[in-house]
Amino acid sequence: MNIFKATALGAVIGGALLATGCASSSASDEAATTDTLQLPVITLNTRDTVLKKAYVADIQALKNIEVRARVRGFLEKIYVDEGKPVKKGQPLFKLNDQEFKVNLSKAKAALSNAEADARATSLEVDRVKMLVDKKVISKSELEVAQSKLTADKANIEEAQAMVQSAEDQLAYTFIRAPFDGIIDRIPLKAGSLIDEGTLLTSLSDISSMYAYFSFPENEYLQYIRTLKENPDKTSNMVTLVLADGMDFAHKGKIETIEAEIEQATGSINFRAIFPNPQGLLKHGATAKLYLSTKADQVVMVPQESVFDIQDKSYVYLVGADNKLKMQSFVPSTRFSHYYIVKDGLKAGDRILYEGTQNVSNGMVIKPKAVTKDPLLAMK
Numbered sequence: 001m002n003i004f005k006a007t008a009l010g011a012v013i014g015g016a017l018l019a020t021g022c023a024s025s026s027a028s029d030e031a032a033t034t035d036t037l038q039l040p041v042i043t044l045n046t047r048d049t050v051l052k053k054a055y056v057a058d059i060q061a062l063k064n065i066e067v068r069a070r071v072r073g074f075l076e077k078i079y080v081d082e083g084k085p086v087k088k089g090q091p092l093f094k095l096n097d098q099e100f101k102v103n104l105s106k107a108k109a110a111l112s113n114a115e116a117d118a119r120a121t122s123l124e125v126d127r128v129k130m131l132v133d134k135k136v137i138s139k140s141e142l143e144v145a146q147s148k149l150t151a152d153k154a155n156i157e158e159a160q161a162m163v164q165s166a167e168d169q170l171a172y173t174f175i176r177a178p179f180d181g182i183i184d185r186i187p188l189k190a191g192s193l194i195d196e197g198t199l200l201t202s203l204s205d206i207s208s209m210y211a212y213f214s215f216p217e218n219e220y221l222q223y224i225r226t227l228k229e230n231p232d233k234t235s236n237m238v239t240l241v242l243a244d245g246m247d248f249a250h251k252g253k254i255e256t257i258e259a260e261i262e263q264a265t266g267s268i269n270f271r272a273i274f275p276n277p278q279g280l281l282k283h284g285a286t287a288k289l290y291l292s293t294k295a296d297q298v299v300m301v302p303q304e305s306v307f308d309i310q311d312k313s314y315v316y317l318v319g320a321d322n323k324l325k326m327q328s329f330v331p332s333t334r335f336s337h338y339y340i341v342k343d344g345l346k347a348g349d350r351i352l353y354e355g356t357q358n359v360s361n362g363m364v365i366k367p368k369a370v371t372k373d374p375l376l377a378m379k
Contacts, residue, residue, distance in 0.1 A: 040353040041318050041367040042305070044345060046297040051333060051340070055213040057240065057272075057289035063179060063205035064283050067092065069198045070172040073099070075190055082186050086177040086203070093200055095173040104166035111159035118152035125149050181205040182279070209274050209281040211240065211252060213289050214267040220257075226293065238272050241288040242280075248287070250275045299341040301329070304354040306339060313339065316352040316359060318367060324352065326361045 077094035080086055128145045131137045184202035188194060215223065227236075240248035252274035261268045272289065274281065305315050313331055316324040329344025345351075352359065353370055 036364060036366045037355075037358065038366040038368045039355045039359070040370045041350055041365075042302070042353045042370050044299050044301065044341075044347055044349045044351060046299055046347045048294070048296050049298060049300065051293045051295050052290045053219070053293075053333075054241075054288045054290050055215070057211040057213045057287050059281055059283065059285040059287060060210045060212065061181075061204040061206045061283040062208050062210065063181065064202065065178070066202050067175065067200045069093075069095065069175075069194050069196060069200060071095065071100070071169055072196050073097075073173060073194065075188055075192045075194055075200075078186060078190055080183050080186075082183055082201075084183050086181060086183055088177055088179050090177045091174065092177055092183075093175040095175075095194070097170055097173040100166065100170040100173055104163070104170050107159065107162040107166040111156065111163050114152065114155040114159040118149065118156055121145070121149040121152045175200065177203060179203070179205055180207070204283045206276050206279055206281060206283065209276045209283075211238075211272045211274060211287070211289055212269055213272070214262075214265065214269050217261055217266050217268065220261075220268050223291075237292075239290045239292070240274060241290065243285070243287060248274065248281070250277075252289075254291075295340065299345055299347055301331075301339045301341055301345065301351070302353065303337050303339070305351050305356070307356045315345070316356060316361075318350040318352060318365070322364050322367060324359055324361060324363050324365060327351075 073095040075093060076096045079091045079093065086092065125142070125145045128137065128142045132139050132142045181203040182205075184204065186201045188198070188200065194200075236254040238252045238254060240252060242248055252272040254270055254272045256271045258269040258271075301315060306313050308314070312328050314326050314328050317327045319325060327344065327349075329339075330342045331339040332342035333340040350367075352365070359365065
């Protein structure tokens with residue numbers, strides 16, 4: 001009887017322990033399931049896209065000149081105002097011209113005297129020649145008279161040059177617009193005494209505008225190579241984003257590429273031209289210029305999925321068992337929100353979309369479907 005009771009008691013205790021062990025095992029499994037992180041996962045695929053690369057552009061007018069005085073004098077009149085449009089030939093400034101009119105009168109008088117002297121000398125030559133023919137005087141007298149006539153003709157040419165110079169000086173007192181454009185600041189006021197070379201204003205033709213920007217040498221080579229091999233994928237049309245972040249309404253066109261690569265920067269300058277019918281663009285402005293290139297069937301990775309270690313780019317691949325594996329890849333181009341994959345990843349790969357800072361290599365996660373394509377959301 002004692003033996004039976006002991007056996008029964010052992011069975012009860014053993015059953016209790018077994019039940020406790022099973023309960024503990026179930027609780028552990030449930031806790032493990034609860035501790036598994038649920039993180040968003042996306043599947044990579046290929047797509048067609050348009051790659052846009054931004055460059056800092058220096059905006060310059062088609063023509064931009066400094067209007068300077070060519071003679072010294074008092075600024076008598078100003079016919080235009082700052083910031084106003086002018087037409088070619090329109091009067092801009094008038095300098096006091098009294099002194100130059102006097103100089104022109106003197107030059108014309110000197111020319112008249114020179115011409116009179118030449119006429120008198122010409123008559124003298126005819127008279128001396130007649131006397132020489134009659135052998136009244138020697139031939140040397142004729143040579144002297146002819147030499148004097150040559151000198152008088154030279155004096156006429158000098159006097160004519162002086163008249164032309166005086167006329168030019170007088171014309172310089174009346175300054176006209178050399179082309180259609182917009183007047184810049186006028187620093188001087190009427191009545192100011194100005195010297196030769198003094199800046200009166202600047203004039204800009206902004207009907208169209210040049211945009212200068214620099215290409216790194218490697219990007220320049222890629223651009224030229226793509227342009228030759230696939231002209232339909234690389235366009236010479238460019239867009240402009242202004243300093244306030246707004247798009248400029250008109251597209252531009254790449255016109256020229258400079259002949260030399262700058263040794264200091266390793267870049268080469270391009271020039272694009274933009275129509276500017278409303279005059280919104282101004283000389284000296286800065287903007288961002290965007291060059292677009294078509295890319296067919298490329299694999300794109302969101303920036304949120306990527307982390308860098310020692311200048312290498314990585315993502316977490318998600319295996320069939322939902323285990324994470326670090327995978328390096330080589331991007332061909334990096335944009336603000338995504339990478340274009342050159343090597344290391346392919347369409348069909350499942351990767352962790354975000355949360356890379358909260359996981360580690362080899363960790364098992366619970367995938368969460370991304371309901372919206374993150375790449376489409378970022379366009």
